Amino acid sequence: MGWSLHHPHGLVYHAPQYCHRGYTLFANLRGFDANLIDMEGRICHRWHWPGGINYANLLPNGNLLFMSLAPDEKLPMTGIGGHTGGLVELDWDGNPVWELENPWMHHDFQRLDNGNTLALVWEEMSSDMTFRVKGGFATAEDPVQMLGDVVREFTPSGEVVHEWKSWEHLDFDADVICPLEGRREWTHGNSINVTADGDYLVSFRQTSTVGIVDRESGRFTWKWGPGEVSHQHNPSFLDNGRVLLFDNGSHRRAPNTNYSRIVEIDPANNDIAWDYRGEPAISFYSYQISGAERQPNGNTLICEGATGRFIEVTSGHQIVWEYINPLFADSGRLAGGSSSGRANSVFRAHRFSPDDPALAGRDLDPAKYGNLNRILGTG
Template identity: 90%
Template sequence: ANLLPNGNLLFYTSAPSEPGPMTGIGGHSGGLVELDWDGNLVWQLENPWLHHDFQRLPNGNTLALMWEEMSSDTTFRVNGGFTTAEDPVHMLGDVVREFNPKGEVVHEWKSWEHLSFDEDIICPLEGRREWTHGNSINVTPEGNYLVSFRQTSTVGLVDRENGRFTWKWGPGEVSHQHNPSFLDNGHVLIFDNGSHRRAPNTNYSRIVEIDPANNDITWDYRGEPPISFYSYQISGAERQPNGNTLICEGATGRFIEVTPGHQIVWEYINPLMADSGRLAGGSISGRANAVFRAHRFAADDPALEGRDLDPTRYANLNRILGVS
């Protein structure tokens, strides 16, 4: 969910109940909904091909990640992944579409038209229902796209006007990453999940800040020992105005704030448990406190101006959760 500058909440709904080629894939949604502070419906977009991420643009349009079935020829030429008897003739490819307030498509970018069959190879431990599994879409100050493809462990900058990659990085460096964000210094901050990390490394997560100009990693954060900080899926990181980094260790529902010197100065664990299937990580109860992503808002943020933020309104809920 995204809290908009006007205080409205923009979020994805649950996956549609009707079966389709994307049924069961993580991040699937059936629609986008915008509610005002009082819960009134402001805007919605229903589409069963939506997934993972979206952004409200300054012009009022909405950018969204979507799937589309690729041709059988393109599917045949995609390399990597393990095969099964149920593999589709038409793999799913990622599309970035921009919708105006009327729900009309005003711009689109089809990833497979700009990917390389020789370079963009699916991890051998992942299936072949989709080529890239986009899990994040962000917009640079110039209006270009910053994308993340989990299946191929790739982060890239895309020129919105011509659709070409101006920078692409990741395979062999990160593994099944999430939530790249563009920093004020021109660097990119990434949550490197680290699942299926290449030997001799064990699976562990880390945060990396990379300079696209030379592919140098200028800062990173990892646990000590490394396995003490690990989320095999979802998750994110966000650079704060004070230079610290807010980290969402998604699978465990853990949030931490770390300094540039790697000191943890704040920590919180989500107390809310929910039925979550594959996110439960094999828990006996089938429930988990997993969180896809986290954002921090200052008390003087425009979205919160004039809002009643008195925690005593939720005293009973906070008491039940043990955070009173």
């Protein structure tokens, strides 16, 4: 979606009788703060971290778990989207309670019920395997060892107790890199989730693939996407057994134009049970990042990431809440920024019900941030 400098920001629209009421958490891509806003778009709580906050989520105890900014040192993944410095956990008041530095981590994580943390990690593949990967465009700077995606489970002390190396279970003929993408990495994993059975739900942007991986055997039990979605993000497993995801739509195959949509796919038969797209289609578009989250009332919270726009839509495709992030950070031009690199881009957003355990007994009075809310036009 595009707009001029005169386009409204903050809360744009709110039909409370149709919304799932709650508090929405987001952080500017490559910013230093995570914000919790109410349905009126007012900041009710925020966390700050000098090492930066790329993407954050709330834990049931009210702590904030997030990926920090990437280090300045030159590494094989430097400059690739999603690069971070590792994981940090802050308590409600912003005090650090846990940190795991690892510049090979990227994009996504999940805290498990056993207290361990699942994260996406890059690892260099062998030169022989790199040579066998198909697709992408070649440059003189291409590495001899391409980066591959690994899912690792870390204990609180940082010990790795389980890992899944994607390239050991991929198909050189089927898992082909988009011809408009480079060859620094094979798959560019951008999401990791755990199903009710403990298996992994993964998303690979480079190959436009989502899949469910059996945790014990490492084999894919379901894999879908090429030709159907394009450079998707944030698949999540729904209670009805389907998978919800953000289909970014960049590099979509002709004769289709580039547009984004939300897709609810049934892994049992690969039928698309529901989707959402803009009207006209180009009015809803984020060529990278972004996400979608099903709400308890059946609505879907959507983060149109590159433009910093959040909308809540009903199953009948009606927008009942719209908010445009008024905060900017040095996210870079590729994340939707201006020529200066400043952008309001957001990797993903989450909404928490007022009775969520993470918010129990918390002070969520927006008056604490009255001056900031007034400056942002939401006070």
